[in-house]
Amino acid sequence: MCFSATASFAAGGALSVAGVLTIAKAKKKKELPLASVPLLLGIQQAIEGVVWISFGKPILNMIATYAYVFFSHILWPIFIPLSVLLIEKDPRRKRILGLFLAIGLGVGLYIAYFIGLNSVTSCIIDRSIGYNSMTLYPLVTTAVYVTIVCGSLLVSSYRMMNIFGLTLFGSFAVAAWFFVNVFFSVWCFFAAILSVLIYWHFRTKRMNE
DSSP states (O other): OSSSSSHHHHHHHHHHHHHHHHHHHHOSGGGHHHHHHHHHHHHHHHHHHHHHTTOOOOOHHHHHHHHIIIIIIHHHHHHHHHHHHHHHOHHHHHHHHHHHHHHHHHHHHHHHHHHHSSOOEEEEEEEEEEEEEOSSHHHHHHHHHHHHHHHHHHHOOOHHHHHHHHHHHHHHHHHHHHHHGGHHHHHHHHHHHHHHHHHHHHHHHHHHH
């Protein structure tokens, strides 16, 4: 979480519990990636808690920073479209999601290349954490990233995924407008909280079966 180590660890713990409950609701193997999103976001928030307490400890800070950036910058543009694709039943939507997955894979590998090429650092900015990494055309990269993550959820034929996508895009606008220097940290916090909607997706789906 973007505001303190205590908040990050608390959010990480709560989301991990929610993640385990969500995974328990998944009845098919193809549902497991989507069901694991809250747990993975919980782990990501716990890692940011380590980033908070690692300042002044260079090796720990480097490890925690790279671990966090792996989740925030590389994993999600690949994992979200894949997760939604696996549960989708409509052939037309599946084709669109397949395209999103291909683009997301390209974006993830593109960012990973520059992270490997250049160092990534973290710092405290206005009681939040900023992650500094270098890529070419950062605004374009961010726009494609957000389009892939939110668009995949909006393309889904499941209503709760659409709600998740809409609220996630709204939180992106808030994070980009008010927290531009610490965008990824703040937006990932919003995404983590909103991922509880995935639990409700599986709960209502099971109730309707």
